[in-house]
Amino acid sequence: MEPNGVIESNWTEMVEQFDQMNLRDPLLRGIYGYGFEQPSAIQQRAIKPCISGRDIIAQAQSGTGKTATFAISILQRIDLDLKECQALILAPTRELAQQTQKVVLALGDYMNVTCHVCVGGTDVNDGIKRLEQGVQIVVGTPGRVFDMINRRALRIKHIKMLVLDEADEMLSQGFKEQIYDIFTTMPESIQVVLLSATMPREILDVTTKFMNDPIKILVKKEEVTLEGIQQFYVNVEREDCKFDTLCDLYERFTIVQAVIFCNTRRKVNWLTQQMRSRDFTVSQIHGDMESKERELLMKQFRSGSSRVLIATDLLARGIDVHQVSLVINYDLPSDREKYIHRIGRSGRFGRKGVAVNFITNEDRSTLRDIEQFYNTQVEEMPMDIQI
Structure with missing residues (x-):
């Protein structure tokens, strides 16, 4: 462990193609059907040891293909004839949990697997019924x-893999006690897979307490950020020039699908109203909305019936939208760690994408800080760029 919260990899073995991983045929069909052609860096390193049952700590950000890494491993490991819970995945937010279920079911499309989402804000009795049927x-x-474990609705006897996704986020949101409680109920032989963008002290406590000789895999920030994503900034000088700049961008480019990030819910509301008053079709999503409303919006956005989404950072973690070619940071994120989650949306798994940052005079030092932190260069946006 290095002092700056970065783990040191102790695993170098790589498998370069999905068809070299000895995966079930229906699972391979699901992988290719989902649109994957080649494993990402983390998939090349982590899937094989994960399938073999090893405990794994993977330091990887959103956009690296980490969800599919553990989803593929689970789908390879479970007994398809046993209708009992064999893998448990913990996530920090309802949205990420629902997105993960979609990935699992899409990859397992030819396997007839059952995967249930167990989150707050949903009917408890429905959840109990579903779990008692066996998933x-x-x-x-x-x-x-x-x-659900306490109510004995979620039966733990056959669980062989426990995944903690975005563990840093879960611990920072105050879930530590519940995570520890869940661990104490698990079978002793449980395999633990932990994924996290950062490695704070609390995560190391979890790893020493509950993990057995874990493999450590680091996917560096640079691998995540730069691949396939062109990053630009537009000098707007003052806050009140941003809106006109955005309208200019709209006139210059044919925007197939885009996400526009603002730092506050109020700004999201304001910008949505402004855009609509100029006859632009846009949707908005933020944390004040009911979860059903957010789900519907994400569904419309994924299907392409909604093309431009104005969002807070709620969307910046774990929402996988394949066809997004453009991300606009209307506001530069206040926290440099959030930058990767926002623009990682636009170039997932080598898909090309463009990220445009609106920069006021006050933002210049923040942009320099982001460039240094990610060891990257954000160029001024040229007039003749193709999006």
């Missing part, structure tokens, strides 16, 4: 999952 994979938030 093979459960993905959920720690509070509701622990509640």
Whole structure:
């Protein structure tokens, strides 16, 4: 462990193609059907040891293909004839849990697997009924999952793999106690897979307490950020020039699908109203909305019936939208760690993307800080760029 919260990899073995991983045929069909052609860096390193049952700590950001890494491993490991929970995935937010379920079901499309989402804000009795019928994979938030274990609705006897996705986020949101409680109920032989963008002290406590001789895999920030993503800035000088700049961009480019990030919910509301008043078709999404409303919006956006989404950072973690070619940071993120989650959306798994940052005079030092932190260069946007 290095002092700056970065783990040191102790695993170098790589498998370069999915068809060299000895995966079930229906699973391979699901992988190719999902649109994957080649494994990402983390998939090349982590899937094989994960399938073999080793405990794994992977330091990887959103956009690296980490969800598919553990989803593929779970789908390879479970007994398809046993209609009991065999893998439990914990996630920090309802949205990430639902997105993970979609990935699991899409990859397992030819396997007839069952995967249930277990999150707050949903009907408890419906959840109990579904769990009692028997599901093979459960993905959920720690509070509701622990509640279901306590009610004996979620049976733990056959669980062989426990995945903690975005562990840093879960611990920072105060889920530590529930996570520890869940661990104490698990079978002793449980395999633990932990994924996290950062490695704070609390995560190391979890790893020493509950993991057995874990393999450590680091996917560096540079691998995540730069691949396939062109990063630009537009000098707007003052805050009140941003809106006109955005309208100019719209006139210059044919925007197939884009996400526009603002730092506050109020700004999201304001910008949505402004855009609509100029007859632009846009949707908005933020944390004040009911979860059903957010789900519907994401569904419309994924299907392409909604093309431009104005969002807060709620969307910047774990929402996988394949066809997004453009991300606009209307506001530069206040926290440099969030930058990667926002623009990682636009070039996932080598898909090309463009990120445009609106920069006021006050933002210049923040942009320099981001460039240094990610060891990258954000160029001024040329007039003749193709999006």
